[in-house]
Amino acid sequence: xxxxxxxxxxxxxxxxxxxxxxxxxxxxxxxxxxxxxxxxxxxxxxxxxxxxxxxxxxxxxxxxxxxxxxxxxxxxxxxxxxxxxxxxxxxxxxxxxxxxxxxxxxxxxxxxxxxxxxxxxxxxxxxxxxxxxxxxxxxxxxxxxxxxxxxxxxxxxxxxxxxxxxxxxxxxxxxxxxxxxxxxxxxxxxxxxxxxxxxxxxxxxxxxxxxxxxxxxxxxxxxxxxxxxxxxxxxxxxxxxxxxxxxxxxxxxxxxxxxxxxxxxxxxxxxxxxxxxxxxxxxxxxxxxxxxxxxxxxxxxxxxxxxxxxxxxxxxxxxxxxxxxxxxxxxxxxxxxxxxxxxxxxxxxxxxxxxxxxxxxxxxxxxxxxxxxxxxxxxxxxxxxxxxxxxxxxxxxxxxxxxxxxxxxxxxxxxxxxxxxxxxxxxxxxxxxxxxxxxxxxxxxxxxxxxxxxxxxxxxxxxxxxxxxxxxxxxxxxxxxxxxxxxxxxxxxxxxxxxxxxxxxxxxxxxxxxxxxxxxxxxxxxxxxxxxxxxxxxxxxxxxxxxxxxxxxxxxxxxxxxxxxxxxxxxxxxxxxxxxxxxxxxxxxxxxxxxxxxxxxxxxxxxxxxxxxxxxxxxxxxxxxxxxxxxxxxxxxxxxxxxxxxxxxxxxxxxxxxxxxxxxxxxxxxxxxxxxxxxxxxxxxxxxxxxxxxxxxxxxxxxxxxxxxxxxxxxxxxxxxxxx
DNA sequence: ATGGACAATGTTTTT
DNA sequence: CATTGTCCAT
Numbered sequence: 001x002x003x004x005x006x007x008x009x010x011x012x013x014x015x016x017x018x019x020x021x022x023x024x025x026x027x028x029x030x031x032x033x034x035x036x037x038x039x040x041x042x043x044x045x046x047x048x049x050x051x052x053x054x055x056x057x058x059x060x061x062x063x064x065x066x067x068x069x070x071x072x073x074x075x076x077x078x079x080x081x082x083x084x085x086x087x088x089x090x091x092x093x094x095x096x097x098x099x100x101x102x103x104x105x106x107x108x109x110x111x112x113x114x115x116x117x118x119x120x121x122x123x124x125x126x127x128x129x130x131x132x133x134x135x136x137x138x139x140x141x142x143x144x145x146x147x148x149x150x151x152x153x154x155x156x157x158x159x160x161x162x163x164x165x166x167x168x169x170x171x172x173x174x175x176x177x178x179x180x181x182x183x184x185x186x187x188x189x190x191x192x193x194x195x196x197x198x199x200x201x202x203x204x205x206x207x208x209x210x211x212x213x214x215x216x217x218x219x220x221x222x223x224x225x226x227x228x229x230x231x232x233x234x235x236x237x238x239x240x241x242x243x244x245x246x247x248x249x250x251x252x253x254x255x256x257x258x259x260x261x262x263x264x265x266x267x268x269x270x271x272x273x274x275x276x277x278x279x280x281x282x283x284x285x286x287x288x289x290x291x292x293x294x295x296x297x298x299x300x301x302x303x304x305x306x307x308x309x310x311x312x313x314x315x316x317x318x319x320x321x322x323x324x325x326x327x328x329x330x331x332x333x334x335x336x337x338x339x340x341x342x343x344x345x346x347x348x349x350x351x352x353x354x355x356x357x358x359x360x361x362x363x364x365x366x367x368x369x370x371x372x373x374x375x376x377x378x379x380x381x382x383x384x385x386x387x388x389x390x391x392x393x394x395x396x397x398x399x400x401x402x403x404x405x406x407x408x409x410x411x412x413x414x415x416x417x418x419x420x421x422x423x424x425x426x427x428x429x430x431x432x433x434x435x436x437x438x439x440x441x442x443x444x445x446x447x448x449x450x451x452x453x454x455x456x457x458x459x460x461x462x463x464x465x466x467x468x469x470x471x472x473x474x475x476x477x478x479x480x481x482x483x484x485x486x487x488x489x490x491x492x493x494x495x496x497x498x499x500x501x502x503x504x505x506x507x508x509x510x511x512x513x514x515x516x517x518x519x520x521x522x523x524x525x526x527x528x529x530x531x532x533x534x535x536x537x538x539x540x541x542x543x544x545x546x547x548x549x550x551x552x553x554x555x556x557x558x559x560x561x562x563x564x565x566x567x568x569x570x571x572x573x574x575x576x577x578x579x580x581x582x583x584x585x586x587x588x589x590x591x592x593x594x595x596x597x598x599x600x601x602x603x604x605x606x607x608x609x610x611x612x613x614x615x616x617x618x619x620x621x622x623x624x625x626x627x628x629x630x631x632x633x634x635x636x637x638x639x640x641x642x643x644x645x646x647x648x649x650x651x652x653x654x655x656x657x658x659x660x661x662x663x664x665x666x667x668x669x670x671x672x673x674x675x676x677x678x679x680x681x682x683x684x685x686x687x688x689x690x691x692x693x694x695x696x697x698x699x700x701x702x703x704x705x706x707x708x709x710x711x712x713x714x715x716x717x718x719x720x721x722x723x724x
Numbered sequence: 725a726t727g728g729a730c731a732a733t734g735t736t737t738t739t
Numbered sequence: 740c741a742t743t744g745t746c747c748a749t
Contacts, residue, residue, distance in 0.1 A: 726748105727747105727748095727749085728746105728747090728749095729746090729747085729748095730746080731743100731746095732743085732745090733744095
């Protein structure tokens with residue numbers, strides 16, 4: 001952000017734009033969040049708009065919170081009543097309020113990706129389909145796409161037999177969700193759009209209320225979200241959207257950056273404002289970014305510029321394999337912290353796939369250096385966390401069969417698949433869900449169900465039934481934390497999960513962490529707690545407090561910035577990913593992804609690619625990413641093997657701890673360079689020796705040059721001069 | 725009903 | 740290779 005508290009003329013134009021539709025096309029680092037918050041502040045304090053009449057939506061909690069805190073800084077407490085929330089959260093909230101107009105109840109639960117997949121699997125099985133032929137993940141993706149295009153099962157586009165199958169699964173999946181009183185992520189948009197579409201009074205109520213609608217990251221909205229926004233803005237038509245088509249990286253999730261063009265078409269009176277001045281990066285980094293993105297066809301070229309000056313060149317390092325790649329990143333970070341006074345928190349290492357983080361984590365661990373890993377999945381996907389959440393969800397909504405199936409025999413209490421099936425059959429007879437039947441059974445010792453179950457099964461069911469009934473009754477009187485403690489206690493979960501091993505210990509620690517999270521919802525209730533958990537984004541888990549380098553995927557990096565950025569794994573098949581190489585649209589998205597990564601960097605950018613990579617457990621050669629060829633040579637300084645002369649053997653970076661020892665036992669060569677020595681190189685300038693070792697009749701010196709960073713030079717070739 | 729052993733099978737990104 | 744599912748012995 002710019003140090004002066006003033007807006008440039010384009011920003012000002014955006015902030016003070018008049019009524020009607022406004023489209024702000026904001027390049028990376030151009031002060032997009034700033035414009036949004038200033039706009040809200042302007043509406044409230046200068047235009048006299050009541051906060052109650054403003055709706056501002058973001059994609060993540062983090063973005064919403066950040067805007068909120070900035071607004072509080074600008075306006076103090078006078079933002080009371082403002083709706084500033086993530087997309088999914090606001091729709092969940094509205095739908096709970098309006099549940100009577102919808103085919104589900106107000107206490108619905110939100111299914112995560114795992115739950116959704118189980119439900120699809122269940123549907124496929126029920127329809128007697130072959131899981132091999134009809135892969136659940138593929139079918140699920142198709143259903144999700146249909147929902148994002150606002151297609152209900154009846155409107156599902158059927159062109160061949162496969163589509164027909166998908167349609168049948170979709171229908172059953174939809175029915176199962178409703179029977180479970182559960183929504184998936186797409187439903188939050190789909191049903192909300194349905195509600196506004198079908199129910200005019202409700203639509204008008206909200207559309208009248210929201211005099212101003214503001215949207216962040218507009219390029220990532222899908223058709224459903226777009227339709228929704230149009231409805232919400234349909235009365236006043238004051239819709240202010242901010243986005244950057246070059247940063248559209250969620251195409252597979254339904255978003256369609258053509259929405260930006262659609263917007264201009266749907267709202268012909270749109271004022272379009274371009275923000276091109278960048279307040280984040282050096283000009284070199286921007287030039288690299290533009291060189292990469294300019295290769296994408298059909299885009300409005302943007303000239304990104306900055307007043308920050310040229311800055312240092314971007315460093316390209318070719319590592320021998322992905323282990324060395326990780327070590328290089330960690331070593332360079334350690335060096336920069338030591339020699340250039342960078343804070344450890346100033347660094348980020350970005351990669352294409354989550355699997356790539358492992359190698360990096362190991363490298364950090366080997367250096368004994370702390371790091372932060374972005375990724376909610378890592379926590380909420382854990383078995384013990386899913387267990388406890390299943391219990392809580394079941395108490396909130398006994399209709400939830402996915403949670404029931406998980407909780408009913410965890411820890412094992414003698415209710416296996418047979419008994420569970422019997423319970424389901426009995427439930428079907430009286431047309432209630434198994435969970436509801438369980439709650440009923442607790443107070444009905446005369447029920448014919450008992451007779452239908454075997455003696456041992458009946459005892460087990462009875463015990464669980466009383467527990468569940470007890471919890472559901474206590475629910476409203478207890479805070480989420482108290483309820484959780486009660487459940488943990490009643491199920492003796494501690495002794496189940498913590499078997500005394502380190503792993504068991506960790507698992508219990510995780511439960512305690514969840515407990516801590518629950519404690520923050522003392523007075524908001526179970527519904528709010530569960531909803532928060534269902535809708536956390538990866539970025540939300542990023543802790544600002546710890547001063548350590550951040551490891552994250554390129555996707556998770558969007559919207560963030562770091563003084564020093566490493567992008568690793570710049571290989572064909574990784575970035576661009578192999579699954580994207582045959583589709584030009586997807587290839588363009590890979591390029592945008594790289595662009596997003598590059599533009600996160602404020603001061604320095606390191607691009608790293610290994611020549612070999614571990615895949616399927618074997619080390620195999622990999623090509624360097626095609627994107628690297630698009631970067632002009634004069635913006636890059638190269639270490640490791642020089643890419644202009646691929647055949648030449650040069651010093652390869654190899655951190656000491658992986659050095660094969662005693663290779664030079666007979667060496668007579670004495671090292672001349674010592675760590676800490678200052679040296680001068682004719683072209684690279686002044687530097688400091690970090691390390692030196694004798695290897696194959698030559699002395700290999702690691703020098704950190706002030707201008708260009710870490711280099712590994714052979715003493716016999718490099719004309720190094722030792723300075724006093 | 726439970727838990728372990730083995731085979732198969734599959735690898736992007738995420739609200 | 741690393742996870743997930745299936746089969747089998749207890």
